[in-house]
Amino acid sequence: xxxxxxxxxxxxxxxxxxxxxxxxxxxxxxxxxxxxxxxxxxxxxxxxxxxxxxxxxxxxxxxxxxxxxxxxxxxxxxxxxxxxxxxxxxxxxxxxxxxxxxxxxxxxxxxxxxxxxxxxxxxxxxxxxxxxxxxxxxxxxxxxxxxxxxxxxxxxxxxxxxxxxxxxxxxxxxxxxxxxxxxxxxxxxxxxxxxxxxxxxxxxxxxxxxxxxxxxxxxxxxxxxxxxxxxxxxxxxxxxxxxxxxxxxxxxxxxxxxxxxxxxxxxxxxxxxxxxxxxxxxxxxxxxxxxxxxxxxxxxxxxxxxxxxxxxxxxxxxxxxxxxxxxxxxxxxxxxxxxxxxxxxxxxxxxxxxxxxxxxxxxxxxxxxxxxxxxxxxxxxxxxxxxxxxxxxxxxxxxxxxxxxxxxxxxxxxxxxxxxxxxxxxxxxxxxxxxxxxxxxxxxxxxxxxxxxxxxxxxxxxxxxxxxxxxxxxxxxxxxxxxxxxxxxxxxxxxxxxxx
Numbered sequence: 001x002x003x004x005x006x007x008x009x010x011x012x013x014x015x016x017x018x019x020x021x022x023x024x025x026x027x028x029x030x031x032x033x034x035x036x037x038x039x040x041x042x043x044x045x046x047x048x049x050x051x052x053x054x055x056x057x058x059x060x061x062x063x064x065x066x067x068x069x070x071x072x073x074x075x076x077x078x079x080x081x082x083x084x085x086x087x088x089x090x091x092x093x094x095x096x097x098x099x100x101x102x103x104x105x106x107x108x109x110x111x112x113x114x115x116x117x118x119x120x121x122x123x124x125x126x127x128x129x130x131x132x133x134x135x136x137x138x139x140x141x142x143x144x145x146x147x148x149x150x151x152x153x154x155x156x157x158x159x160x161x162x163x164x165x166x167x168x169x170x171x172x173x174x175x176x177x178x179x180x181x182x183x184x185x186x187x188x189x190x191x192x193x194x195x196x197x198x199x200x201x202x203x204x205x206x207x208x209x210x211x212x213x214x215x216x217x218x219x220x221x222x223x224x225x226x227x228x229x230x231x232x233x234x235x236x237x238x239x240x241x242x243x244x245x246x247x248x249x250x251x252x253x254x255x256x257x258x259x260x261x262x263x264x265x266x267x268x269x270x271x272x273x274x275x276x277x278x279x280x281x282x283x284x285x286x287x288x289x290x291x292x293x294x295x296x297x298x299x300x301x302x303x304x305x306x307x308x309x310x311x312x313x314x315x316x317x318x319x320x321x322x323x324x325x326x327x328x329x330x331x332x333x334x335x336x337x338x339x340x341x342x343x344x345x346x347x348x349x350x351x352x353x354x355x356x357x358x359x360x361x362x363x364x365x366x367x368x369x370x371x372x373x374x375x376x377x378x379x380x381x382x383x384x385x386x387x388x389x390x391x392x393x394x395x396x397x398x399x400x401x402x403x404x405x406x407x408x409x410x411x412x413x414x415x416x417x418x419x420x421x422x423x424x425x426x427x428x429x430x431x432x433x434x435x436x437x438x439x440x441x442x443x444x445x446x447x448x449x450x451x452x453x454x455x456x457x458x459x460x461x462x463x464x465x466x467x468x469x470x471x472x473x474x475x476x477x478x479x480x481x482x483x484x485x486x487x488x489x490x491x492x493x494x495x496x497x498x499x500x
Contacts, residue, residue, distance in 0.1 A: 066128025095438025099121030102278025128173030136166030318375035
C-alpha cells in the first residue's frame, strides 16, 4: 500500500512540476528582468483597479441574484426542474467571446462598464444558483416537518433551514465568480476598450501588441502575470478549502413548500430569459439561414474548413491527452495532499498560463503542439477532480476482484470502473471538449495564421467591424459545439468510450 501511495505521489509530483512549477519559475525569471518604471507602474495600478472593481461588483450582484434563484430551484418541485438546470448551465459553458458578441448584438459598441458587469452576472449567476440549490436541497425534510409541527412559518423554513445550507454553495460560487471576473478577458477586451482593461487584458497587450518596458521581451507581461497569480492564490485557497458537500436527503416526504411551486417556476423562467437575452438577440438579429460562407472566407483569408478542423483537432487532442493523464493518476487514488497538487494549475489564468508555456516551449515545439499542451493544462484539473469523485463511488471490492485475477490498475479501470461511471465520464468529456473548443484568451496569446480556430476567426471579424459575418461564424461555432457535444455524450453513454 505504501509503495502504491508513493508511486501515486511520484506521478502527481511529476505532473505538478512540469505543468505548474516550471512555468511559474520561468515566469518569475522573466519578471525579475522587468523595468518597473513609472509607465509600467501606472499600467499595473489602473489594470489592478479595474480587475478589483469588476470582480467585486460582479460578485456582489451575481451572488445576490444567484442565491435568490437557487432558493426558487429548491421551492420548485415540478417535472421541469432538470430542464431548468440544464438551461442555466448553457450560459456557463458558453465561451466568453460568444457572450461578448451577444451583448454587442443588444447594446452595440458603447464601451460601458455596466455592460461588462452584466455579462459577468449573466455568466456567473446561473452557476451560483445551481450551487446554492445543490447544497440547500440537502436540507432534511424531516427536520422541516418537525419545525412546522412546532409552529414554524414558511418564511422561517426558508430563512432558518434552506438559506443557511444554500449559503455554502453560494459562497463557493461567489469566490469562483470573483476569480473569473478578476481574470476577465473577453468582455473587457471586446466590449470594454482600453479604459476597462483588466490585468488579464494588459498581460495579453504587453505580450502581443505593446512594446516591452525593458530589454528582455515579455518581461513586463511576465511581471503582471506573476502578480496576478500571487493575488489570486488567497481566494483560490479559500475556494478549495470550503467544503460544499452536504448530507443527502433520502426522505420521500413531499416538499413542504409545494404550494409555491408555480410561483417559483415563473420566477425561474424569467431568470432563464434574463440570462439568455444575449443569445436570443444574436440569432434574431442575424438569422442562421443568411449565412454567407464565401464572405467569411474572403474576409479572413482562410477557409472555413481549416478553422473548423483546427478547432476540432486541438480540442480532441487535448481532451484525449487530459483524459489519459487523469486515468493514470486517478486509478492510484491520490490522497488529499496529492489532489491539492493536482488542482495547482488553477492558480494560472488562461493568458498567464499561455504566456508561461510560450516562454518555456515556444521556441522548441510547433505552435499547434503548444496550443494542445496549453489546452490540456487548462482542462486537466476539472477532469481529474470529477474523475476521482466518480471512481470513489465504486465499491473497492469490485475493483479488487479484477486485481485478484491479475489485471493491472489501468486494465481494472477500463474493465470495471469506467463502464460503471460512463454516464458521468461522458458528461465530463463533453464539458472538457466544449471548454477547449471555446477557449479564446489562451490561444489568442500564442496563435499563428496556420493555427487559427473559430474563436480567433470570430475575434478577427469583429476587429474588422464585420458584424454580419461575425455573427454568422459565431452561429456556426455554436452548431459545431452542440454537434460535437452530442456525439461525445452518445459515444460515452452507449459504451463506446469504455470499449477503447
